[in-house]
Amino acid sequence: MASITSLGAGSGIFSADLVEQLVNAERKPAEIRLDQRQQAAQSKISAFGALRSALEGLRSPMEKLSSPEGLRAFTASSSNEAVTGVSIDQSVVSRGSYSLDVTQLAQAQSLASVEFADRDTTEVGTGTLSLNVGGVNTDVVIDGSNNTLEGVASAINDANAGVSAGIVDTGTGYRLVLSSDESGTANAIQVTVSGDGDGSDTDTNGLSRFAFDGTTSNLTETVQAKDAMLEVNGIAVTRSSNTVEGVVDGVTFDLKSLGTSSVTVDRDPDAVAGRVQEFVDKFNALQDVIKRHSGFNAETGKGGVLSGDSTIRGIQSDLRSLLTTIPAGLEDSPVRMLADVGIKTDPSTGKLEFDQAVFKEQLAAEPAAVTALFAEKDGVEGVAARTLDRLDDFLAGDGVLSNRTDGLNETLGRIDDQREQLDLRIQSYRDRLVSQFSAADSLIAQLNSTGDYISQQLAAIAPKSE
Structure with missing residues (x-):
């Protein structure tokens, strides 16, 4: 077979450039289709990755609010920090006020x-x-x-x-x-x-x-070795350490000097409202991600890479349903829905709006009912507990997100295979062109040679002028 560099040597018509032009014309449409499919798959994988991150972000505050402890928060203060510091264990502490009189500090011998x-x-x-x-x-x-x-x-x-x-x-x-x-x-x-x-x-x-x-x-x-000695609400207490634990459930007194101090433990509605605000913020961030990847952009006139995608529509629909329906078992509760505690949906954006004042008011008036609305309690799953379960389904290794991503990665693998097949087909096409053009080039060269011979013979027999 003639090499591609020798094309045109006989005829001057066929050339390597012509072969490459024909090969590129054959390859380009197929490559464009593969590039478009690859870019679409990669864009969807990236979009599902962003969706997963947003769902994981929402999972964290939902996990906190899914247990009764997430709806409990207390704060403690000492009237005289120079005498007594205080710390609390949120899981067991309760409201209370304590008068302390420290008469002796513990010391090591x-x-x-x-x-x-x-x-x-x-x-x-x-x-x-x-x-x-x-x-x-x-x-x-x-x-x-x-x-x-x-x-x-x-x-x-x-x-x-x-x-x-x-x-x-x-x-x-x-x-x-x-x-x-x-x-x-x-x-x-x-x-x-x-x-x-x-x-x-x-x-x-x-x-x-x-x-x-x-x-x-x-x-x-x-x-001298000494024990700490103090009175708590008039009751004598002795401990070997200046860190006094176990006198009041969930409260630790840090004795610093002799004297008196008043310690107060009270509810901290701001801390609980802050946890709910985190949930609202993460949910709204999720809505932004969904809109960015599946919504319609009026300026560009194009939809996101997941526009019309059933997976993202299903996730959004499931979450909205969980957040707007009355949990089973709470039909007769004084607090039945998120709207009852100041959390409402903006119909124009799908985002949540949170009125912390309403929430704190309900938390103070109906702490048990507010806890039941969010957390799992007495066998009844509240909004946060139910949503957490659903988020875990979405994020599971065999969940919808993993399945979609796995499918898209398989698509990319098939595209790579098709690129290899295209390379083989184009190489075969190039070889055929070179072979065909070489044959044509040789034939034209022969015809040219024959034409020259005939011209010479005709010239030889033509009558010569006198």
Whole structure:
């Protein structure tokens, strides 16, 4: 077969450029159709991705509002933060007022040894230190490898006995300081010595210089272990920590200094309204996405890539139905629909409008009914609970969005296959053209040669002029 570069050598008529023009004319319509189908599929995949993101955004506030806790919110305050701070557990706290009188703060015990000349040279003795904190006993062995002040401190810290050891430079010497990790009298430190290398476990020589067990007090108590003591509404309370829990359900008092303070826990309607506002905002954002990808643009005169798509229409219809109908079981409730709590639909845009004042008023007057409207309670699913279930269906791995996206990806795969088939067909077409043009070129060359020969013969036999 002749190469495409030799075309026209015999006739001057057929050329490689002509072949490429014919090949491009054959390829271009098919490529345009494939490009259009590919672009349409990719645009739809992108649109469904945006729709999925918007649905996931709506799911978050719906999940919060689908449980009764989502319709509960409290705030706590202290009249004297310098004396008492306060924090609450939203899941169990209730309204209440509490008068506090703090008469003693909890503190952790600290003990100090006698003074030593240095921290890492002088031997302090060998044996076993038994540390008892909170009823838990821990043995610390002191031998020739760690019988300095620094060695004892490191051994105690490594033992994790509930005691922290440090060394204080007094200016004239060094003292070992032991501090309980936890405050309160129950966490006071006892140190018993056994196997002291000097033969006595209680004297003021050798390792027994660190004994402090109620009988032998060779360490000095520099800070006494104390419990926190306070009165809550006139009731005496004692705790080992300044973080006082369990006195009132869901309320933690943070004691800071001695004195009095009043703590108030009340409902926080603004916080609940904020959660509902988040739902409204996310729903409206979803409507924007739906409109952008399926609505009609009057300026361009074109619809979105999902215009007329049954999937997006079905999702929009399902959500609107869930948000505008009375949940089963709430027919006789004083609060039956979102409109009853200030959430209405703008008929011109399909978006929600939220009147927070109406919502707060209903929440104060009918807290149980408002909770039932949104959340799942006593076997009855409210608006948020039902919508959450439907959103999970939409977003599931085998849900409508995944199915549509999978189908579009399969379409892209088929388009790739068709491009390969087109390449093969066009190559075959090019080969045929080259073959046909080569044959025609050869024939024309032969005809030209024959014509030249005949012309020569005729010229030879023609009479010559005298």
